Amino acid sequence: MSPTLTYDVLVLGAGVAGLTAATCLAQRGARVCVLAKGVGSTHLAPGTIDVLGRDPELVREPADALPGFIAARPEHPYALVGVDAIAPALEWFSDCVEQGPQPGYRYTGGLDRNHLLPTALGALRPSALVPETMAGGDADDGTPVCAVGVRVLKDFHASLCAANLELGGLRARAVDVHLDVGRAEANALGLARRFDEPTFRAAFAARLVPLLRNDERVALPAILGLRDPHGAWAELEKRVGRPVFEVPTLPPSVPGIRVYDLLRAALRAAGGRLVIGAQAGSAEREGDRVTAVRAHTSGHETIYRTRWVVLATGGFDSGAIELGSDWQARETILDLPLRGMPVPGEPRFVADYFAHQPMARVGVAVDSSLLAAGTSNVYVAGAALPGAEPWREGSGEGIALASGHRAAQSVLEHEGAVSAA
């Protein structure tokens, strides 16, 4: 007989959406457990909170653009949660950052104006709410940029980044810092761990200073530490005497891992539980309610009983929705009905890489409270929702935060009704 644990709410998935929903619920007193196969998309994403960046032209002021964007897309997650749900979700996130485990670390910005931040290629990405360690890269600032490459890090090429910034109209140049880490390569995560060491910060600054000129800001790959990024960043700015900003690298993403760390800390502080490495298997149902999920963790099965489920497992990217070689798509954990699949005979994908791909908007069918079709106690949040194209829209984290909030709220409304009764 497998051990059985009982919770008020079971959240499936530990990305931004799942951790947000779980933390909000735990903060309101619910007994919550997050089950996840692995860590979520945080470790891949740049760590910025993108709300609306393109429509399809560049969006400078998301607050102004959102009502029109939503009006044109009644099935978009933003249309379901409502435009007013977005700002509170961002504020909640900022609070989590400030109370988080990285002392002094904070995010800046909001819905009024998108930052335009350099990518590792030197393109400019619009983001609403960004880590303070990245904000100095905003292209609206005319200060020349010195992009600093670290030779051992192959996932950030400063010269190409600088050349494209120049092509885009900024003044930019590139230099390379040579670091001896005992071998020819180190990834962003390894270097970030080194940046948590004060002696390494000092040594890095000492190598960097002689390469800099007077009036420039310094673009570094995003490696300024995991435990104390604010401290590392502030110290480096002081030592080099110039503004310093981070540029996201290829995964693993250091700023993204900071997001995971701080949301996980918020969940635990609120009394929630997180189980990583749990492969959800079969679900138990009573009528249209999912009453339990059986999950496998390190070789044994546990039955998680619950009154509510929040499904935040992602879409095709995470494997939560799967397209078979028979071209049938299914949601793999609860087998929930999907929406947005191209009808037979229509193409699933088209030959132009940059064109709209018909499969891109597939997700779990939900009603306006994010309740999954055919169920009465499963809410859906994040990339599992249909109707959005997060990268093209620059909307991934905005959707995750707002829908995570909304899913939590929907549960709480019912819980309230149940308690009252």
Place this chain on the structure above:
Amino acid sequence: MLTTDVLVIGGGATGAGVAWDAALRGLDVVLVDRSDLATGTSGRFHGLVHSGGRYAVKDPDAAKECAHENAIIRRVAGDAIEDTGGLFVTTPFDDPSYADRFADGCRATGVSCEEIEPGVALKQEPRLNPAISRVFRVPDGSIDVWQLVWALAHGAQDRGVRILPYHEVVAIHREGDEVRGARLRNARTGEHLDVEARLTVSASGAWAGQIAQLAGIEGVHVMPGRGIMIAMSHRLLDTVVNRCQMPTDGDIIVPIHTVCVIGTTDVHTDDPDDHTVLQEEVDAMLEDGERLVPGFKRARALRVWTGVRPLFEDRKEGVASTRDVTRAHALLDHVERDGVTGFLTITGGKLTTYRLMAEETVDAVCRQLGEPRRCTTATERLPGSEDGHYYHVGDRLARREDALLDDQLICECELITRRRLEDAIRRQGTADLDDIRRALRLGMGPCQGGFCIYRATGILHGVDGLDATSANTALLNFLAERWKGVFPILYGDQLRQARFDEWIFQGVLDVEHLPSAG
């Protein structure tokens, strides 16, 4: 204006083979291709080195030829060949009486063939369909065609051959009944270049009819037979496996480097540049894979592509087919056929017999030039193959281990180091990441360039000071080309991988919004 003895049109295995053969015989050669080397039929097949088994029943002469050439190219081009061995297996879907005919055919044609117990084959290849009833072992192998063609090209270059990729023939210079060279257009700069040659060899395969027409020669009809191939992630099999039946669609799986390739189909088309992939073909191919390897459809399909077989048919009026019609390749002596001197066409054939085709062609060149010179390609080893060893799938890992601490790994899937990449960029003198892909297998593994292509673009930009616009173009072209081979087969875990790659390129890097010059 360039002047040479021999102008070779077409940089596939045959053309590169002709250039190498002619160079070894002391001739001066210019080799041209409208694109990079080995991007036509040669670069678009499954990579099989024929034992001859596939032709043992259907085409005994071709089988003999393959058996003979197989032994030679294993000797001279070992660095490009993996000695996988091959199996012919009778599955429940095959006519059981074919097996005996197959064994007889192999005996009659000199194809080395040994019947083994199915249990032995299943021990060697545990993923094979357990219901196979008869199994024959043959000396099939797999070949990295770009490795082969670039070895031929580098060997030829070392002997003075000038190689001009990305030079398209726009006119053949003909005076009366004499062909005297060609006009080329540089595909990158648009500039024209004339080549004056004592002899012009069209080794343009499926495009031979088009080149012959430029020379004013009629009736060279090449019917392109289009076939699809799908590369599957990882080696589901370590041995080439053929179904023991009359050769048909989807009946062979070839392990090559880190992947295995299933092929192929055969659809007639009028245009050798037709790269259509039909959904029905993909579906049928996956079903065929399932018959050989149960569970095949659940494996990751990495990429699909099409190649065209050059099936030659002489349609010149009054030309009786005096040549042996079963021969798979055709050497057209236009003196004999059309009264035109200075021009030869070599077409048809298959990769395994490229050397023989080259030998026959250069023999004919020497006859026309009146300078008999002996062919030495059957014994002269290609650059890189001097030690006579075959390529082994662990070789790259061994090299990587040697350089673990002092070189960066740029492509984790195919174990390509920074130094190797920089060397290739300099040696090929190219700013095209697809050229580098073919030369090194950059981005050909499971992640299809998700990580390495940003890095490679950065390195390309750094080497020789390539400007940002050209580097961006290289990146965007690579992504667009890759997508063409990926989108028809996106399902299962490879769809997940593709979404992850898009996340990196369109999300983290925002390639869609790169600045452009001006």
